[in-house]
Amino acid sequence: MGSDMQLKGDARLNERLATSGFRFTPQRQHVYNVVMGKRDHPTVEEVFIRAKQGMPEISMATVYNCLDALVTCGLIKHVNLDRTATRYCPNMKEHCHFYCESCGEVFDVDYTAQGSQKGLKVPEGFRVKQYEVSLRGVCRNCEAKAGRG
Amino acid sequence: MGSDMQLKGDARLNERLATSGFRFTPQRQHVYNVVMGKRDHPTVEEVFIRAKQGMPEISMATVYNCLDALVTCGLIKHVNLDRTATRYCPNMKEHCHFYCESCGEVFDVDYTAQGSQKGLKVPEGFRVKQYEVSLRGVCRNCEAKAGRG
DNA sequence: CTAGGTGCAAAAGGTTTGCGGTTAA
DNA sequence: TTAACCGCAAACCTTTTGCACCTAG
Numbered sequence: 001m002g003s004d005m006q007l008k009g010d011a012r013l014n015e016r017l018a019t020s021g022f023r024f025t026p027q028r029q030h031v032y033n034v035v036m037g038k039r040d041h042p043t044v045e046e047v048f049i050r051a052k053q054g055m056p057e058i059s060m061a062t063v064y065n066c067l068d069a070l071v072t073c074g075l076i077k078h079v080n081l082d083r084t085a086t087r088y089c090p091n092m093k094e095h096c097h098f099y100c101e102s103c104g105e106v107f108d109v110d111y112t113a114q115g116s117q118k119g120l121k122v123p124e125g126f127r128v129k130q131y132e133v134s135l136r137g138v139c140r141n142c143e144a145k146a147g148r149g
Numbered sequence: 150m151g152s153d154m155q156l157k158g159d160a161r162l163n164e165r166l167a168t169s170g171f172r173f174t175p176q177r178q179h180v181y182n183v184v185m186g187k188r189d190h191p192t193v194e195e196v197f198i199r200a201k202q203g204m205p206e207i208s209m210a211t212v213y214n215c216l217d218a219l220v221t222c223g224l225i226k227h228v229n230l231d232r233t234a235t236r237y238c239p240n241m242k243e244h245c246h247f248y249c250e251s252c253g254e255v256f257d258v259d260y261t262a263q264g265s266q267k268g269l270k271v272p273e274g275f276r277v278k279q280y281e282v283s284l285r286g287v288c289r290n291c292e293a294k295a296g297r298g
Numbered sequence: 299c300t301a302g303g304t305g306c307a308a309a310a311g312g313t314t315t316g317c318g319g320t321t322a323a
Numbered sequence: 324t325t326a327a328c329c330g331c332a333a334a335c336c337t338t339t340t341g342c343a344c345c346t347a348g
Contacts, residue, residue: 137277
């Protein structure tokens, strides 16, 4: 995984930023690489920590700015499942999120929409831009721990 | 709707609290009444403000405590759709939430599950306790405003 | 009686904002 | 050239915590 490709902007990011009226900056490219580089659901803090490796002078405010831009561009999604920090998800294909009430971790769950939106009675005049499914429960790890008491 | 009934605990609340190992307190009854009394999605702050009418000495910490207890008892749900404050929902029948990206308000949307969970590929060992659907977009009000420019 | 709950106030996150300097387009 | 963006630091808002007192069971 060439971490050198982050020096120049890749085409997709460049194009998306432009479309949404954002400038290309090395920070945005770097944050993009950091978030896409690991298939998990980092908080802003975690993105910040990872981003500092390879760009030590980057600031928290910039990480917020970059993540917001990437969300607006439709390149990542934000995930709010509890009252702690917002998390970010680099997986844009249809899936849903499992939130573990015990450890707070977020897992992707495969999901085929298969007409699930049919049951929705969205009132007249409302414009739906995103449909999202989430699950709460206990993950395998925590189940095992609980079992061992 | 007799606001006097809040003086003594109603049977359902009493029972649910006991089942989950909580004590009955006037504060919990009052917060319960406040949240159930209006079919919307108040923040903790909003619940606090409403609760002070009729119980002026109640504290923020207690409101948090009461809401947490009510959630644990399965009498209300918490709703996290953006990175601002957590909201609470008194509607426990199956429905989903529409979050307006423009004004931040949350609306209930009727919803019949009708096998929508079939498409889910929840990994082995995960225990699902709650299934939730949410929508993002622009509500009728904000659409109208945008239209008028 | 006493574990659990309350109110208060301070602390701890998480997020936003203001500002002077920098830079992509 | 200049509006957008950056880094820094302070402000802001939401949530949690510690503690002395109180109370439901």
